[in-house]
Amino acid sequence: MIKKLSVLYWVFTSGSFCHLLLVIALWLCSYQNVVALSLLPKPGHISSTSELPSSPNSANFQPIEISPTMIPHYPFHGEPMPPMYPSFPKTYDPVLTGRCPVNFSVISSITAKTASDCTQSLSTVVGNVICCPQFNSLLHIFQGFYSNHSDTLVLQNAVADDCFKDIISILASRGANSSLSSMCSVKSSNLTGGSCPVKDISTFEKAVNTSKLLDSCSTVDPLKECCRPFCQPAISEAALQISGIKMTLSDNKNIVEAPTEIDTLNDCKGVVYSWIARKLRFVDANNAFRLLSSCKVNKACPLDFKQPSEVINACRNLAAPSPSCCSSLNAYITGIQKQMLITNRQAIICAAVFGYMLQKAGVMTNVYELCDVDLKDFSLQAYGQEGTNSLSETELGS
Structure with missing residues (x-):
């Protein structure tokens, strides 16, 4: 028995699968020995039939032969074997409103990435850095995808509310935090263009230098964009052009005077994002939006400092x-x-x-x-x- 324990320790430390099968065989053999011996009566014990049990069958003590066909075959060398305990599904079928006229399976790659970045356990910790930027990118891409089947770059209020609920439900069904809306300060109205006066594609493309916008944002340089922005100014310029806001020059900076004008500019930026998303592949749009979010994230401190x-x-x-x-x-x-x-x-x-x-x-x-x-x-x-x-x-x- 001591020798068997030594072999078992060596096998588990060496990680040899073949040796592990050998040890299992030895243990099964030993286990059957114990079972067989346990059938023997204790001294002085008489069975109900008043007859001593016959000696155990010698076959119980024979080595166990394992056929090569019983050894599992793993075609991918070097990958870990599946766990030796049952796995449970982490997804379920989402409950959709049925009123959002979008085939969500087309953008499943982006929703899957968003759900992965916004898991319940990690979203509260890395929401500001990882989850919320990806969630916002998904909404931009969804808005652009929706516009491919209409002549507008935004959603109507009722449709936006239904689609937003479906997006949250789909993400939650894949393990994402169901409180993304409050955590990331995003509402269904973000899909409607808000107070931006230009929302249809035709007017947008007449007011904006779309060639310049697409050239600036089709490929965002991860090393240069945050230091010498190229796409960000193009988005701001396009948003200003469709906002109808007149800027005043002060201290060599363009400053918006009224808070309502700031809201309008932000709403118009959402429209610009939607136009960019409909022109790029999903993966390219997502990479661009995530890089732009990274630049924005690092410009401010997200921590809440109470009076010390x-x-x-x-x-x-x-x-x-x-x-x-x-x-x-x-x-x-x-x-x-x-x-x-x-x-x-x-x-x-x-x-x-x-x-x-x-x-x-x-x-x-x-x-x-x-x-x-x-x-x-x-x-x-x-x-x-x-x-x-x-x-x-x-x-x-x-």
Whole structure:
């Protein structure tokens, strides 16, 4: 028995499948020995027939022969074998309204990717970085796909509501978070063009330099777009052209004066996205929209900073490390880092924002350096091995 255990340990550490079958055979043989022996009566035991049982059949003690046909064959060498426990389906048939006039199977590749990026377990953590950008891309692509069968780039309100419900249901049926609408601040009205005055294809193509727009956004350079944007200005220009808004020049920047005009521009950008989506392949449109979202995501800090009163009181007028200051600072940062996973670029912005809040409240000492706070401390990645070097005074603006 000791030898068998040694062989079993060696097999499991070596990972040899053939040896594993051999050990299973040995164990089955041993198991039948035990079963057979268990049939023998204990001393002094008499059966109900008052006869001693006959000796066990010698066949029970013969080695078990395994036919080669019983050994499973895996055609893909190097891939892991299927698990030795039952698997359960992770999808179910969605409950659709039946009123959305779209064949969703045509865009199944994009819905599948969106569901994968927005799973229930990960969406609350990586929603800002991964899930919501992909969800918005899906809506742009759906809007453009819908326009292929009409003369408009948007959906009517009633149809938009029905289609939006179907999209959420399809994503949820594939494991996505069913609260994507509230989590990503997206509504069915995003598919309608809102207050944008131009919504039909004919008027759009007359008002916009479509050749320039398509050349700028058909291929988005992942290395250059965020630093020297090419597609983003083209979208903004097209949105301005169809919005009917007159811009005023101030400080060498185009600034919209009224908040309602900002909303109109954003609605018109949605119309522009729809036109681009109907001109590109689904995968190309998705890649372009995701890259544009990445540029936008890294421009702002998504964390919610509440007034750090305790940190301000404990860290004001320090010249040397203070246990109470660092304890208060670490407790505050621990709270905000649990909100979501953010990128390193976002972490730099968040650190600068929080540092400015402290400085404005009278904390003039670089408490990040005194308390050894890193960029990774502003994100959930602080729990892992990722991260960057400590924050410098230049990054903090102090």
